[in-house]
Amino acid sequence: MNDAFDRWVYWFFAGDAALEAEGLQSSIQWIAPWAPWVTIAILVGGGALIAWIYYRERSTKQAWFKPTLAAMRIALVALVLFMLYGLSLRPYRTDTPDLVIALDDSQSMSHVDTLTGEQQSQIESRLTAAGYPDASRWNQGRTLLIGEDWLEQLQSRYRLKGYYIGDSGRAWSGDVEHWSEMLSTAEANRPASRLGDSLTEIFQQQRGRPTAAVVLLTDGITTEGKSLSDAAIVARRRGAPLFVVGLGSRQRQLNLRIEDLDVERAAFVGDPLSFKFRLGATGMAGKTAKVTLRRKDDPQILEEKSIPVATDELTRQIDLQYRPTEKGDYTFIISVEAGDEEVDLSDNQATAQVAVRDDAIKVLLVDSQPRFEYRYLKTLFERQLKPISSSGRPENAFDLTAILQDSDMEYSDQDAVAARIFPASQEELFQYDVLVIGDANPAFLSRMNLELVNKFVVEKGGGVIFVAGDLYLPWQYGGTPVASLFPFQLEGAQRPAAPLENSIPVKLSNLGVTSPPLQIGANTSETLRRWDSIKQLYWLPEFTSLKPGAQVLASARDRFDPKGEPVPLLMQQFVGGGKVMFLASDDLWRWEYHDPFWMQTIRYLARASVLGGGWGAELAASRNEYERGEPVRLRVRFFDDRKAPTSDQGVTVMVEQSGGRQRRVSLARTSGSRDTFEAAISDLPEGEYRAWIAEPVMSDAPEQAATSFRIEATAGEMARLAADFDELRAAATAAGGKFYAFDDATQLLKDLPEGRQVRIETLSPIPVWNSWKLATLFVGLIVGEWLLRKRGGLL
Template sequence: MSSFLIEPIYHSAFVATLVSLLVVVVLVLVTPPTENPKQRRWLIGLRFLAAFILMLAIFRPGFVQTDTRPAEATLVVAVDTSRSMTFPDDDRGDRWTHQQQAWQQLAEGLSTLDESMSVRLLGYDKTASELENTLPSALDNRVPTGDLTDLAAAATAAIAAAQGQPLAGVVIMGDGAQTAPIDGTGAERIAQMLKTWGVPLWTIPIGPAGGQSANRDVGIDALPESFQLFAKNEFDVNSQVQLRGLAGTEVPLRVRWIDEKGNSTVAAERQLVAEKANEVKGMSLQVIAPAPGIYRLNVEVDPVEGELVTSNNLQTAFVNVREGGGRILYLEGAPRLEQTYLRAALRRFPDLDLTYQWIPSDTSARWPIGLRDWFQKGKFDIYIIGDLDADAIGREQLSQLAQSVSDGAGLVMLGGYHNYDAGGYANSPLADVLPVEMDASRRISIQSDEVDNPRLQIPGPITIKRSRSHPITNIGGDDPDATWSTLPRLLGANRFVGPKVSPGVQVLLETADSDPLLVVGEYGRGRTAAVAFDSTWRWWREGRSEAYRRYWRQLALWLLSREEDSGDRIFIELDSRRFANESEIGFRARLSSLTDEPAQVKLTAAIIDENNRITAITDTASSTVAGEQTVSGMIPNLEPGYYRLQVAPANQDAKIKAETLAFQVIDQSREMLMPMADPGYLRQLAEITKDHGGAAFSHEEIDQLIQQIAERRHQAEAPVVEKQMLGDDPVSGWLLFVLFAGALSTEWYLRRRWGLV
C-alpha cells in the first residue's frame, strides 16, 4: 500500500508555510528593473522556479510504501555423519542413502521460499561442524566416518550456526542413536531452550526401530587369543555363541584354519539351534592341530537374514604349531627351592608348556588326589614327579601314567625323601617304567623320621662326575668333564639300589664313589630318567645359570626325542593379541641366550600389514635386563585388520633370526555395536517444541516439512514501511540543488547581459 505525505523542516507546517509566504512576498514586491515585457517575464519565471524548488525542499514531499514480509532468519539443518548411517534401513537402501535423498528434496524445496531465510547445513557425529556447500548435492560425495553420535553436539552447534540471527527453526536428521557419553547438557536441554525461544525443532528419524525382527544378531565371544600347540595333537576350541532374536533358527558354526599363505581349511563344523529369543551357548569343539607352522584359527558363523551387525560373526585366535610335544606336567609334594628354579627355567622357553600341581603332605587323608584326565594318552608329553609319595597319585592313575609313557610320553622322577622306593613306587605300576631298581622294603611312611637314613640318602656335599657323553650332559665348555666338576656341589642325593640291566639304560652322572646320580632308559615308545638330586638350584644362585638352563632344557628335549635347538633367540610379548583400534597396547621383546655372555645386539621393531608393507616403530626404549637385550614400546594406532609385530637385530649381518608375532586390530566402536535406530528419541525431542510447530517427519514426508516451514515463515511476517522523501537520497538532493542554483545563476546572467545589474 502506497500513500503521499510531507515532512516540513523542523517538523512544523507553520514554519514552512510562513517561509513560503515570505518568499512569495519578496518575489511580488521586488520586481525586475526593466520595462521590457519579455525580459521581465523571463526574470520573474526564473525567480518563481527557484522559489518553487526552495518550497519543495522546505515541505519535503514523499511517498510511503507499506508491505508485510518475513523477517530475516536462519534455518539450520543437521545431518548424521556417523558410521551407523551405513547400516541398512530397508530393502530400498541404507540410512545414508535415505538421508541424502531427504536432504536433496529439502534443499530443492527451501530454494523456492523467501530469500530472507538463509540455510546452514551441519554434519554431526561426536562433534558438529558446518558444511560449506548447501546445494542439494552437498552430501553426494561424502562418506559417514564418525565413531560416535552426539545429538546434543548437533543441537548446540545448530544454535551457534545462526551467528546471532533469529532462528527460523532447526532440522535434525539421523538414526537417533546416542552413542557418545552424555557430558553435561543433553539434547533434551537444548530442545527446552529452543522451546523457550519459540523456535521449532523438526526431526527426520531414519532407520528401523528395535524389535524382535530387527534385533537379530549372532556373535562369537570368549575365544582365547592364542594357542601353543604341537602337530597332530588334539585340543579343545572353547568359545561362546550369543544368539539374539533367533529362537528356533538353525545357525551353522565353523572352525577354520588359515595358514600364512592365506589358504583356508575347515577343521570342524556344528549346527546350532537357538531355543530362546536371547541365549548364550558355550561351545567346545575338538580339533586336531595341523602341520607345524603359524596359523589363524577362526570360529565363525554365517550372517543370518535381518542381521545388521556382522563384525562379531567371527573371532580369531593365533596359533603356533610346533614339531613334536612339549607339554609338561610337574607334580610336587614338597615346595622346595628346586621346584621354584626349575619352573622358572622351563617356562622361559615358549616351546615348553608347563603345568604345575602341588599336592601337600597334610592332605594325605584325602589321597589319592583326583587329577582329572591328566594321565590319559596325549594329554601331556613329559611328566615330572618331585618329592611326592605314590599314594598321593594312587595306583589307578599311576597305571594310566605307565601306559602314557609306553605310548610315547617322557617321565622323570627327581630326588627327594618320599619318592622312588622310599615313597612306595617299588610296588606301583611305575616300578617297571623307571630305569632304576627299587626295593619295597625301603618304603617309609609320610610321617617317618627316617628321611636322613644313609641307606636311602647320600650325604653331601657331592661332586658330580660325568659318566659318559650324552646330549643331556653336554652343558657347554671346551671340556665337559671339567665343566661338571666345577659346578657347585650338591647338598645330597637319593641312594639308588642300582640301575636296571636293560637295553637303553645308561648311567650319565655319578658321584666320585660311582654312585649313580642320573640314570636314563626307555619304556615302550617313551623315555624315562631317574634323577637322584634336588639341589641344582645352587648352580643358578652361584652364577652358573647357563649350565642350569642347559641341563634341564636338554633333559626335557631328550625326553621329547628332540635335538637341542637352543641358542640366541628373540622372544616377543604383547599386552594383547586381539584388541580394539583405540586401545593402548604395549610390547616387549628380549634377546634370550643360554650363554653367560649374550650377544650385544640392538633390537628394532616394525609393523607388517596384510600387504607386507613394513612400518618402523621409532618410539621405542632399549635396555639390558638381567644380561638380556630388550626393546619395548607401544603399538601405534592402526586400522582394523591383521598385522605382525616384527623384532629384528638392527645389524642385518647379525646371526640372529628376526621374529614376528601376529595380532589383530578389531573394530569395537560403540557406534557399530549399537545398530538399532532410535526414532522414538528424535520424536520426543521434536515433541518438546510442538507448541511452536515442532514435529517429526519420516524421510518420505519431506514435502510436508517444507510446507510447515513455509507456513511458519508466513506466520512470522511483519509490516515493513519504506519511506522515500524528496531530498533524502543523493539523486533527488543533488537534482534540487542543481535546479535551484541553475535558476538563480541564469537569472543573474540575464540581468548582467541585459545591463540590469
Template sequence: MIGDTRTIFEINSIYADLVLFGQDFTVTVTQQASRFPLLLACAVTALLLGIWIIWRTTGLTQFQRQALLTLRIAISVILVLMMMGWIQQEHETTKPDLLILIDRSESMQLEDQYSTAELGRFIDGRTIQSEWSLPRWKLLTAWLDNMRLDSSNRRWHEDDSVLNKPLARLSEDYRISVYYLGSTLRLAGRGVSASTDFSEAQDFDQTESRIGDAIRQAVTQHRGRSVAAVIVLTDGINTNGSSLQDASDWIAKKSIPLLIGGFGSLQQTPDIVLENPLAPTTAHLGEQLFLEADLNLLGELATADKSLEIQIFASLGNNADPFMQIMESVSNDVPSKRLRIPFVPSQVGRVQIRVSISATSEESNTENNSVEFEINVTDEVTRILLIENMPRFEYRALLDLLGRSSESEQTGNRFSVDSVLFSVDARIVEMDKRVLASLPTGREQLFQYDVIVVGDVQSSMLSVQFQELLIEFVEQRGGGIVFVAGPLGMPTTFAGQPLEKLFPVAADQFQEAGDLDQTNEIILDSLGERFAHLQLGTEVTDNVSAWQSLSVPYWSVTSDLQRPGVHVLSTLGTANAEVGPLITQQFVGAGKVIFHWFDATWRWNESVKASAEGSKPFDQYWEQTMRYMSRHTAATDGSGLVEIVVHGEAFVVGQSVPVTVRFLDERTAPDDDHAVMVVVEHANGRRQFLRLARLGADRARFAATMQGLELGTYHLQLVEPVVSQDGGINAAVASFTVVAPQGELVRQTLSDVEKRQIIDPEHGRYFNVSELHALVANVPRGRPVRVGSKVAKPIWNANWIVAILISLLAIDWTLRRRWYN
C-alpha cells in the first residue's frame, strides 16, 4: 500500500470508509438525505422540556430521576437521527492514473563514474572498490527490474520476486501509463505489462530530448482523469522545446506532483571557463588598472576534497611572452573566483591584452580559456586645483607630491597643479606661480581643471555662486572633486549650503569621532578592493594587509547615515567593531566625488616602507586617485552614447545569456546602481523586462543574466534611462538567437543542484541515483475516480432502529407508571 493510510476519501463532504485504497472497488457511503431544521429544533425543545419536567417532579429518588433522564435523552437522540433521513449509497470507483515517462535519448548511453556510496542499494555484498563506471541506461534498467550488482563477479542478477519490481508495486494502487520520450512522446503500454525491456544501449537512440514538451503532452492526454503524479526517469538533459523548468511550473499550477528519477553521476565533466571580462576602455599612461574576469569551474572535479591549480597568463597583443603569470585554484566547494590582474600601461595608443589559462587534463572544452581587453592609453596632463584655508600637513604633502610629479621627466606622472590658500601671504603668491591669489571666478576658468581638491575651508570662504559652480563642474563638466575633512570647517559649516549636495550625508549629520584608539586598523571594504586606484604595492593579494598596516588617523568625522548611491571604500575599526567610514565615493551627474572623513593621509609614508618601485603609500594613493578622478570615456566613433552588448550571437537552449549595457561616455551613466533596464522581445511578440546592476567599480557598465529562454530570436532595446542616440535616430539595440543543440550529446550532464532547483518543493521532488529506492514510497495517494452509483437505500427507518425506539418508549412508560404511583 502506497501513501498515507490515514487519509479519508470524502464524497459530498460526508464520511466514507475506504477499506481498499487504489483498487477498483465499491465504496459504501452513509449520508444525510433530508434537512429539517425546524423539526430538529422542535425535538431539542421537547427534550429539554422533558428533562425539566422530570427534574421538577417530586417523590423520586436520585436513581429513578437519572434513569428516566437517560431514557428520555436516548429516545430524543434516536428521533433526531431518524428525522435527518440517513441513507446508504454504493459508488463504484477506479484507480487514479500514474504517468511514467522514460527517457530514451542518446545521452542515456553515456557512462558515469559513481562512488560506492552513490550506488548504495544497487550493490550486493561488500566491496573495496571505491568507484564504478556504469552507463545510465543500465542503471535505469536495473531500477525497473529490481536488479542488483554482485560486487564479487560484477554481474547483475534479478530479484526473484516480481512483486518487488517498482512497476508491479505501483500497479497495485494506480492505473499505470508508461511513455517513451525523445524526439516525440510514444505510449509504451499500460499497467505492469508495459514494455520496459531494455537489453541494449541501442534501445536508447533518440537524437534529442524534449522533456518539457513530453510532460505537457502526457498530462494533456489524461485530461479529465485523476492523475496522482508524473514520474520522469531521465538524466535531465533537455535539448529542444520547453525546458524542464517551464514544465515543472506548468504542472505545479495543475496541482499534479512531478517526481524526477535522476540518472547520471552527481559529478559533471569539469570545464574551466574565463568569462565576463571587465576593464576601462581608456586610461592614462602609468595609471594603475585592474583587468577583471570570472574564473568558473563548470561541473565537478572527480576528487571532491582537492582543488585544481590553474596557471593564468597575461600578455600584450600577439606577444607569446606573458608580462604576468599567477596561480589560482578552484574546487567543488569554491567553483568561482573573480580575477583582478593589475596592469600599468607603459605606452601610448591602443593596447590589446590577452588573459588565458593553461589547459588541464580534466576539462572537456578549451575554447573558452581566454578573454581579451582593448584599452586606449593617453598621455594627457591632469590639471588639479587645491583649495585650502591654512597650510596644514595634508596640504603641504599633497602640493609637494603633485609639484614634484609635474616636474618629473617620467611621462606617466604628468600633473599640473594650482592652489588657492586663503591664509597665504601676498609675497608667496608672487614667488610661487602655483599659488593663485583668488578662486577662479568664471565657468571657463574653473572648467579647465580635471580634479579639484577642497580641504578644510569654512563655508564663508566659498561664495554661494562658487559652490554652485563646483556642483556644475561635477554634474555637467564631468570633473572630479575630492573633499578632505578638517576640524576648522569641513564639512560641518556647510549645513544648508549648496555644496553639501555633494557630501555623502547632510552636513549637520556629521560629528567628530572622538578619541580614536590607535589599535584600530584601516580596513579596505570589499567594494574598495575592486577600485584600482586603491591598490597599494604590486600584488593584489597583499593589498588588504597593506591598508591595515597604514597609520591610523588621530581625528575624523563620522555619521550613522549615508545618502543612497554612496560607496564606502574603506573604514576605520577592528575585526569586531567599526568606528566609521574613512573614504567614500559617489557618482554625481557626469562626475565623481570622493570624500575623506579624516585628514592624515600624509602620515602613511611614516610607517610603511616604499615599494620595490620606490613608491610610498601616500604618493601611490594620491597619484592613482588623481588619474582615476580625471579619467572618463567618451564616444569618438559616432556610434552613439550607449551600446548593449550580448556576449555571443547564438545560445543553446538552457544556456544563460549575459547582457551588458555600456555607456560609451561614462558621464551619461546614471548615479543609481540599478537604474538601467532593457526590454527583451521575442520574435513572437512576447516581452519581458530585464533590470541591470552596475558592475562594481566600473561606472559605465551595467550587467545582468537571462535564463530559461525558449527557442527563437530576441531583440533588446534600452528603456531606462532615456538616452538620445545621434539625435534620436538610432536607439541602443542588440539581438541574439536561442537555438537547439546540434546533437543530443552536446551537453552531457546536468548537475545535481540544477535538477533540484527545477522542482517546486511543494509539488514534487528530485531523486538522484542514491535516493531512487525511496521514489516508489513517495508517490502521493491521488484520488480514486467515481465511475457509477447504485440506488440509495434508506436506513433511517430500518426495523432494528424502530425496534430500539419502541423498546425504549415501552420501558419509559412502564417505569413512569410504577414510580409515579
C-alpha cells in the first residue's frame, strides 16, 4: 500500500491510535483469504452482474436513478471483500531521529572580523539583541543557537546531539535544557582546527543512530588533519546531509612578507645599488604597503617606496636603488610596513651585506692604432671621476695605463697614462684589475706577454675584455697562448664583409637581461629600450663555433649563422678563476650609452679585485619559518661568479635537523644566471634546521656559508583568519546539504529534513476490519438502497 492509502486508513479507521503519542507509529496489515485475482474477479464479475440486473429493471423517470443503485450495491460487495481481508494496525514505538549540532570552538572563532556597511549594522544589531558585546564568530554562532532560540525550535522536532569540533569532536555535557547556560560561559580557545577529523569522530559516535542531518557552525578553517570535504564523503555515505553556517569574513588576514632579497655584494662609492626582492601581500586589497631601506643600527631611511595593492593576494618584484656615499662593509635592511593590523611581523624584513669600496680600478688598455673605440675609451678612463670622493677633492674612478703599439717612441713621454711596452713580468701585470685588449698586433707582443695574459685570467682570476678589430683581433691570434681565452673557436671566425648601409639591430639574450654589465637603465624595460636604440652598428663578424662554456649576452636581431642562431655581439666565458668578455664590434663608440655600458663592464670585471678574495658565497632560505609541508627554498649565490661551479648541478648543501639526521640536497643553476643555484625541499618534519654548503669547498672564504630555519608543526590558529566559505560550500554540496551565511541562516530551520524514525518496540495489533465505522457504512448503504428502490417503485 502507498502512503496516501495509509493516511486514508489512519483518518477513517484509526486516527486516534495513530496519534496516541510522540514516538509511536503504525503500519497497516491484512491477511488475504485468497489470491488477489480472485478478489478482482469477484469485483469485476459481481459489478457486471449487478449492472446487468439493474439494466433489466423497468424504467424510471430519473436517468441517474438506476446507476446510483447499482453503485451502492457494488460498494456493498467491495466493503464485504474489504472486511474479509482482516485489516489491522500494527503499532510500533519509535525513536525520534537525531539532529547533530556541531559548533567550532577553535581559537580562530574568537576573531572579530572587520565588517563594513549594511552587513556590519545587521550583524551587530542581532548580536546586541542577544546580549553579546562584539561580533566575533563565536558570538555569532551562540546568537543563532541561544539568542534566536534555535535549540528550542529544533528540540520539538529532533533528538538533539551537541558537539564541539575544535581539536576533536567533544559531546556537550548535560541535558538540552542546560545547554544555553553552558554555551553562555564557554570560550573559543582550542589551539588547532581539526574540522574534518572531528566530524569523522562524531559520525563514529553516531554509528547505529538515525541522524537526520548535521548542523555545522564554523569559519571553515582547518589547520590539521582531514578537510571538511573529506568528512563530507563520510556524511553522504551515512545519509546525514551537512547544513553549514559559515561564520566570519572571507577577507584574508593582513600580512606582508619580503622574500628572496638579491643585491650585488660589492659596489663602488656613488654607484647605484639595486636591491631586488619579492614582496608578498595578503589581505591588503585597496591598501598601500610602505617599503623602506636603511642601514643596520641607523634609523635614517635611505630609500622608500609606496606600493599600492589592488588585489587580495599579490606577489610583486620590487627594486629599490641607493647610491652609497661612504666606503665600508654595511648591512642593509629592507622593511615593509602595513600598520597595526598585521599580526605576524616575522617576515617583514630582510638583510644583506654589501662591501662598498672607493678604490680606483686599475685598467690596462692595449690597441694597435688610435681608432675611434680606443679614443673614446681612453678619454672615458682618463676623465671619469668618482661620483663621490672620500677626500672631498675630485678623484679619478680609473687608474689607466694605455699602450698604443703604432705610436712614436716619444708618445709615452708626452702622455701621462701612456706606456711604451707591455708589462714584462707577472708582478707588473698582476697589479692591474682589468685588461682591455683592442685590435692589438700580436707581432708586437712576445709569447711571454701572451702567456702572462693567460695567467692573469687563469691564476690571478682577473677580468679581460677583447674588442674585435678588422686587422688583427681575433684573426691573428690562432695558436697563441691566449687562443683558449676566446669564447669561440678561432678557426670558425669569419671576417665581415664591407660595412653595411643599414645598422644591425641588437637584442639581449635572457642571460643578458639580468647580467650586471648590461643594466644601463633604471629598470629592465628601460635597459631593453636603450639597447634597442643602437642605430650605428655596421660591422659584425660571424663566429660559427662557440665553445661549450660560452654565454651570449647580446646578439644581432636579424643576422643568423648557418645553424640558424643569431650572430653574437657580446659573449663571455669563465676560464680558470677569471672572466673573459668579447665584444665583436668596435662600432659602439657611436652609441649614446657607450660610456655607461663600459663603466659597468669594467666594474663587473673588477669585482674579484674589489672583494679582495675574502668573500665566497652565501646560503639563504627564502624565509625563517615554514609550516610543515611548505617548500623550503634554498639559494646559494657566489659573490664572485668565477668561483661558481661550471656544472649546472655543481652545488650540494647539507641540511641537518637539530639532534637529527643530515641530508644532502643538490642545487641547480637558475636559468639566466651563472652565480645562483636553487632547490626546494617540501618533506621536512617539524624542528630546527641548519644548512651549509658542502660542495664546492670554499677554502678562501672567511667563514662557512650557512643558514638556519624552522619547520613548525602547524600554522598558528591565528595565522590564517580568512573564512573558507568555498570549502564549506563544497562540503555541504558533497554531503547533500546546503550552505548559509550568517545573514540567511534562519532559512536553515525550514530546509532541514524530517529524518527517519527507527522502530524500537512492536505493540499489540489493533483490528480495524470490524470497526463501527465500517458497520455504520454497511448499514447505511443497505438502508439507502432500500429507500431509493422504494421511492423509485422498484419494490
